[in-house]
Structure formats: structure tokens, C-alpha cells
Amino acid sequence: MAFESLNAFLNMGGYAPYVWPAWGVTLAVLVGGGLQAVAEHRRRLRELRRRQRRAAADAAPREAAPRKAVPRGSHDARA
Amino acid sequence: MWDVVHRLGSPRTFYTIAGRWQPWLWALAALLLGTGSVWALLFAPADYQQGDSFRILYVHVPAAILAQSCFVLMAVAGAIFLVWRIKLADMVATVIAPFGAAMTGVALFSGSVWGVPTWGTWWVWDARLTSMLIQLFLYLGVIALRGAFASRDGGARAASLLTLVGVINIPIIKYSVDWWNTLHQPATFTLTQRPAMPAEMWLPLAVMVLGFYAYFVALTLTRTRSEILRREGRKRWVLELGS
Amino acid sequence: MQPRTSVAGLGPALLATLRRDLTVALRRRGDLVNPPAFFALVITLFPLGISPVPEQLAAIAPGLLWVAALLATQLSLDALFRSDHEDGSLEQLLLAPQPLAALVLAKVAVHWLLTGLPLALMAPLLGLLLSLPSGSYGVLAASLALGSATLGLIGAIGAALTVGLARGSVLLSLLVLPLTIPVLIFGSGAVQAAAMGGDVAPALAMLGAQLALALMLAPWAIAGALRISIHG
Numbered sequence: 001m002a003f004e005s006l007n008a009f010l011n012m013g014g015y016a017p018y019v020w021p022a023w024g025v026t027l028a029v030l031v032g033g034g035l036q037a038v039a040e041h042r043r044r045l046r047e048l049r050r051r052q053r054r055a056a057a058d059a060a061p062r063e064a065a066p067r068k069a070v071p072r073g074s075h076d077a078r079a
Numbered sequence: 080m081w082d083v084v085h086r087l088g089s090p091r092t093f094y095t096i097a098g099r100w101q102p103w104l105w106a107l108a109a110l111l112l113g114t115g116s117v118w119a120l121l122f123a124p125a126d127y128q129q130g131d132s133f134r135i136l137y138v139h140v141p142a143a144i145l146a147q148s149c150f151v152l153m154a155v156a157g158a159i160f161l162v163w164r165i166k167l168a169d170m171v172a173t174v175i176a177p178f179g180a181a182m183t184g185v186a187l188f189s190g191s192v193w194g195v196p197t198w199g200t201w202w203v204w205d206a207r208l209t210s211m212l213i214q215l216f217l218y219l220g221v222i223a224l225r226g227a228f229a230s231r232d233g234g235a236r237a238a239s240l241l242t243l244v245g246v247i248n249i250p251i252i253k254y255s256v257d258w259w260n261t262l263h264q265p266a267t268f269t270l271t272q273r274p275a276m277p278a279e280m281w282l283p284l285a286v287m288v289l290g291f292y293a294y295f296v297a298l299t300l301t302r303t304r305s306e307i308l309r310r311e312g313r314k315r316w317v318l319e320l321g322s
Numbered sequence: 323m324q325p326r327t328s329v330a331g332l333g334p335a336l337l338a339t340l341r342r343d344l345t346v347a348l349r350r351r352g353d354l355v356n357p358p359a360f361f362a363l364v365i366t367l368f369p370l371g372i373s374p375v376p377e378q379l380a381a382i383a384p385g386l387l388w389v390a391a392l393l394a395t396q397l398s399l400d401a402l403f404r405s406d407h408e409d410g411s412l413e414q415l416l417l418a419p420q421p422l423a424a425l426v427l428a429k430v431a432v433h434w435l436l437t438g439l440p441l442a443l444m445a446p447l448l449g450l451l452l453s454l455p456s457g458s459y460g461v462l463a464a465s466l467a468l469g470s471a472t473l474g475l476i477g478a479i480g481a482a483l484t485v486g487l488a489r490g491s492v493l494l495s496l497l498v499l500p501l502t503i504p505v506l507i508f509g510s511g512a513v514q515a516a517a518m519g520g521d522v523a524p525a526l527a528m529l530g531a532q533l534a535l536a537l538m539l540a541p542w543a544i545a546g547a548l549r550i551s552i553h554g
Contacts, residue, residue, distance in 0.1 A: 001122060012132075013132075015130060015134075019135055022189035023116075023138055025185060025188055034294070044309060048320060052318055
């Protein structure tokens with residue numbers, strides 16, 4: 001262990017004002033990015049479910065053509 | 080062989096496989112970053128010259144390395160997209176760009192904070208920091224160009240081409256900045272150039288670098304999956320995921 | 323085997339492109355004056371903004387001249403393909419049977435002839451205003467002549483990428499300026515070396531190497547970028 005006490009650790013040999021912001025910002029970007037990515041994925045899935053329900057609701061009155069309620073690829077059909 | 084490439088390049092296959100791998104990669108990243116951080120902050124010895132300010136190295140260097148590899152990966156993905164028109168490659172490139180820019184920003188920030196105790200100022204036109212700054216502009220250019228196009232495909236192809244031009248230029252920029260730096264500041268102390276580090280110093284660094292890479296892969300998988308949902312939201316198989 | 327007589331060879335096509343671009347540019351003389359005028363104007367601003375003391379100006383003159391020239395070439399880049407895009411002749415160029423990379427190279431050559439070269443030729447005059455040490459004027463013109471050709475080639479990639487965009491000109495600078503840094507470093511490095519009586523050969527050789535590399539790779543990138551911009 002390179003430090004004798006918690007205070008010495010927090011003090012970083014006098015370099016606390018430099019070491020902690022550098023580490024803090026880096027870890028904040030990493031943690032924030034991770035949380036944001038997971039939240040984004042959840043949000044996409046939620047949206048998808050909402051669209052699915054709406055499509056099902058649209059299709060329900062007209063039992064004849066349930067497929068029609070599903071919009072097929074429009075702008076990104078190219079590739 | 081082409082069959083394999085196209086199967087792997089299919090968003091659907093990727094979505095499933097990445098979904099299976101992703102929790103393990105996040106766990107690996109957390110483990111490596113956790114161990115690396117504790118090791119670097121608590122157990123690694125202080126530098127005889129820079130004291131404990133040296134511990135900034137453990138976040139500065141991995142961020143800088145990752146920022147550079149992100150650009151290269153983005154260029155590889157761009158080339159794959161331009162040549163074979165595999166849409167998945169472009170999704171990956173789209174997702175990497177902001178992260179690479181963020182890592183460049185982090186490396187710049189930690190570098191300039193480190194500069195205060197070592198050089199006495201927040202900013203020195205050091206060769207490494209200067210190349211980093213230019214790289215940040217390259218990232219911003221790629222992101223801005225992609226956003227400026229109305230059609231997604233046009234923006235994707237333009238951004239891929241610009242990334243390829245950028246990746247050819249990066250070594251030239253680095254070389255010329257080094258040349259410029261030695262011309263103007265003959266004997267400055269560079270942050271990370273030092274005589275061989277002892278093992279107790281570079282081992283935690285290696286763990287941190289691996290941790291950053293694991294994090295990058297995990298983040299890219301997760302964000303690419305979201306991107307697939309966003310772009311392919313009207314495909315049948317995606318809609319079936321929702322139910 | 324029967325030769326395809328209906329298609330003109332590469333040589334005539336190149337000449338035709340050169341001649342056409344020169345004619346079009348010379349008919350719009352007003353546009354031709356802009357980059358040199360901008361160059362001179364920016365150089366006039368520096369003594370006013372910094373100080374008129376000759377020693378101070380001389381110390382920073384190489385960098386100032388190079389940065390101002392770099393920005394002046396930027397100014398004209400946006401127009402490189404834009405008017406051709408608007409009147410549809412760019413699409414004709416894309417449809418031509420000759421390799422697009424070669425035709426595009428002719429366009430860039432004309433651009434250099436009408437902006438880069440004049441800037442290089444007038445730079446010594448502006449150097450005089452900034453009390454640039456004597457003996458470095460020739461190097462200044464040579465480095466600008468070499469460097470502005472590379473700048474034109476790199477800039478044309480950006481111009482081709484943004485030609486289809488409504489407000490491409492601001493974006494163009496963001497895309498192109500970072501890529502021009504090596505040219506700036508070696509260009510002003512050569513002039514600085516000349517001003518201090520040092521060896522100018524390494525920096526000029528590097529400028530030449532960059533031009534060679536740009537000549538080799540940039541035409542393909544420009545052609546690809548034009549295809550992306552026109553056909554989406």
C-alpha cells in the first residue's frame with residue numbers, strides 16, 4: 001500500500017487538486033456513458049413495444065388484414 | 080466464405096450474438112477497471128520525480144490509446160461499409176465516433192490537468208497534446224459531416240470517406256507535429272516519455288488499458304444494438320422483439 | 323480489335339476540362355481577385371492588431387503569411403465545384419467515359435493556377451510589409467507554390483464532400499483545416515529556416531513529399547466524394 005492513512009490517500013501527496021479531477025472526470029465519462037447506453041437501449045425497446053401495441057390495436061378492428069398495420073421498411077430499404 | 084461474412088454482417092445475427100456477450104463484457108470491464116483503479120491509486124508506488132501526480136497517467140494513457148484506436152476502427156468500419164455496403168459496419172462507425180471524441184476530450188483534460196504540477200501551466204503545446212487536439216477536430220468533422228446530410232446513406236458514405244482520409248493523415252499529422260515540436264521546444268519534458276517503468280508501475284497500467292478496451296467493446300455492442308433498433312425499427316424481426 | 327472511335331482519349335478530355343475551367347474562371351474575374359485581396363487584407367490587420375515594430379513583425383512573419391495564405395485558399399474552395407453542381411455540368415463530368423479522378427485533377431490544377439500561384443507570387447510583397455528578413459522571399463514563394471497545390475488537393479476532397487449541402491462552407495473549414503496542418507507546419511517551417519539562415523531543404527522536401535502523396539491519393543478521394551455527393 002502506497003499510503004499510510006485515508007487522509008494521506010485523499011491528499012495524494014499534495015497533488016489532490018490534480019489527481020482527483022482527472023480521475024473523476026474520466027470515471028464520470030465512463031460510468032455516464034455506460035448508463036446512458038443501457039438507458040438508450042431500454043428506451044428503444046419501450047418504443048418498440050409501444051409501436052407494437054399500437055399496430056395490434058390498429059389491426060384489431062379489421063381482422064381481415066392484420067399484416068397491413070405493420071409498416072414495411074421505407075427509407076432504409078436500399079442497402 | 081461470403082456467406083459467413085454476410086451472416087455476421089446481418090443486424091439480426093449481430094443483435095442476438097451481441098446480446099449474449101454483452102453482460103459478460105460489461106462485467107469484465109467493471110472487474111478490470113475496478114482492480115486497475117484500486118491498484119493504480121492505492122498500491123502502485125509514487126513516481127520519484129512527479130510524486131503522486133503521476134497517478135494521472137493511469138487514466139490519461141488508456142484514454143489516449145483508446146481515442147486513437149477508435150479512429151482506426153472507425154476507418155476500418157468505414158472501408159467495410161464503402162466496399163461491401165454492410166450496413167452494420169456503418170452502425171458501428173456511427174456509434175464509435177462520439178465515444179472516440181469523448182475519449183479524446185478526456186485525454187486532453189487529464190493531460191492538461193497533469194500539466195499544472197509538471198509544467199506549471201494548464202496548457203503546453205506539447206507534441207502529444209497538440210496531436211490530440213487536432214484529432215478531436217477530426218472527430219468533430221466526421222460527426223458534423225454525417226449530421227449534415229439529409230439522407231442517411233449519403234451521410235454514412237461521406238463520413239466513411241472522410242474517416243479514411245483522416246486515418247491516412249493522422250500519422251502525417253503526428254510526424255509533422257513532432258517535427259514542429261522539436262524545432263521550437265528542444266528539450267521539454269514530455270508527460271509520458273520516461274525511462275523504462277518498473278513492473279509495479281506498468282502492470283496496473285496494463286490492467287487499466289485492458290479495462291478501457293473491454294469497456295469500449297461492451298459499450299459499442301450495447302449502443303450498436305440500440306442503433307439497430309433505431310434503424311431497423313420497421314423490420315418484422317425487430318417488431319417481434321417488442322412483443 | 324476495333325478501336326472505340328466514338329470516345330475521346332484521356333488527353334483531349336483533360337485538355338478540354340482545363341480549357342473549359344480556365345475560360346469559365348476568367349469570365350468571372352471578380353471571384354479571382356477575392357483570395358489575393360483577402361490575403362493582403364489579413365496581413366494588413368496584423369501590424370494594426372499587434373504592433374508596427376519591424377522586429378516584432380519579422381519574428382512572426384513566416385507564420386502569419388502562411389496562416390493568412392492558408393485561409394485565403396480556403397475561401398475559394400467552396401466555389402470549386404459548387405457552380406458546376408448548380409448548372410449540372412458536374413453530373414456531365416461524372417458521366418464522362420474518362421476516369422473521373424483524372425478530370426478532377428485537371429479542375430484542381432486550374433484552381434491552383436488561379437488562386438495558389440497568385441498567392442505565392444504576391445506573398446513576397448506582403449513579406450516586405452512585415453519586414454521579413456531578406457533572403458527568405460524566394461523560399462516563401464516556393465513553399466507557398468508547393469504547399470498551396472497540396473492545400474488545393476486536400477481542400478477539394480472537402481469541397482466535393484460538401485458540394486451537395488446547402489450550408490457547406492462552414493462545415494468545409496471544419497473538415498479541411500485539421501488536414502492541412504502538416505502543410506502549414508512544413509511551409510512556415512521552411513520560411514522560418516530561411517529567415518534564420520538555416521537549411522531550407524528538409525522542409526521543402528517534406529512539402530514536395532506531401533504534394534506527391536496528395537497527387538497520388540487525393541484524386542481518387544475527390545472522385546469518390548463527388549459520386550457520394552451527387553448520387554447520395
